[in-house]
Amino acid sequence: MTEIGYFILGTVAGVLSGLFGIGGGIVMVPSLIAFFGLDILDANSTSLTAMLLPVSILGVVSYYKAGYLHLRDASIIAAGLFVGSFFGGELAVNINEQLLAFLYIGILLYVAFGYLDVYSRFGKKKDPLSGVTNVQPSWWAFLLLGIGAGVFAGLFGKGGGLVIVPVLISLFHYDTKTAAATSLAALQLPVGLPSVVIYAQNGHLHLFNAAIIAVGIIIGAAFGSKIAIKLSSLLFKKLYAFFLLAVAVYMIYKYI
DSSP states (O other), X not given: OHHHHHXXXXXXXXXXXXXXXXOSHHHXXXXXXXXXXOOHHHHHHHHHHHTSSOTXXXXXHHHHHTTOOXXXXXXXXXXXXXXXXXXXXXXXXXXXXXXXXXXXXXXXXHHHXXXXXXXXXXXXXXXXXXXXXXXXXXXXXXXXHHHXXXXXXXXXXXXXXXXXXXXHHHTSOOOHHHHHHXXXXXXXXXXXXXXXXXXXXXXXXXXXXXXXXXXXXXXXXXXXXXXXXXXXXXXXXXXXXXXXXXXXXXXXXXXX
C-alpha cells in the first residue's frame, strides 16, 4: 500500500509540475514528511532523486507544441541549476533542520503575497514581483537565475521552479505560461544530481521510493500541462498563489 501511496503522490506532483512549471518538489517534500514519516533531509533527497530523469518531458512537449517554450533560455538556466545544486546540497546537510523549514516558509509566503498584490495594498508603488526593467536579459542573467534556483533546489529539495517562474515573470517579463514552460524544460536535465550525491553520501537516499514517484510524475505532468495551456494567465497566477499559501500553512503547522 505504501508503494501505491508513493505513486499517487508522484501523479499529483506531476500534475502540479505540468501546471506551474515547478518540478513537483513543492508538494512532494511536505507530503513525504506529513504522510510517509520522512524527515526533511530524507524528503528532500527523495524529491530530488525522483526528478533526475526527464519525468515531465510530456508536459514540455505539450508546451512546445502550443508555442510557449523558450528552449535557449531553458538550456542556460539548466546549466546554472546544475552548478547551484551542489552548493545547495552542501548547505542543506550542514544547516539546522528547523531553520531550513523556516527559510522555506518565508520564501513561500513572500512569493504568494506578491502574486496576490498584498504589497501594493500597503502603499508600495511596486511590489517585489512587478517588472523592474524592459531590457532584454543577457545570457548570463539566465545563468545567474539558474545558479540561484539550483542553490534553492538543493537546499529545499525542490526542482528550482519556485524561484525560476516568479523571476521570469517579474524581472524578465515572461508570460506566465511561457515562464512555466521554460522552467519545466530547464528541469528535465539531471540538474539536481550534485545534491542527490551529497544527500546519498550522508545516508539520505531512498532510491526505490523515488523511482515509484517518478513514474507517477510522468503521467501527471502530461495532464497538468494541458490544463495550464487552457487557463487564463490571471487565473494561473492566483491559483499558484493559493497553492503556495496552502503549503506554507502546512509547514507552519509542522515546524512551529
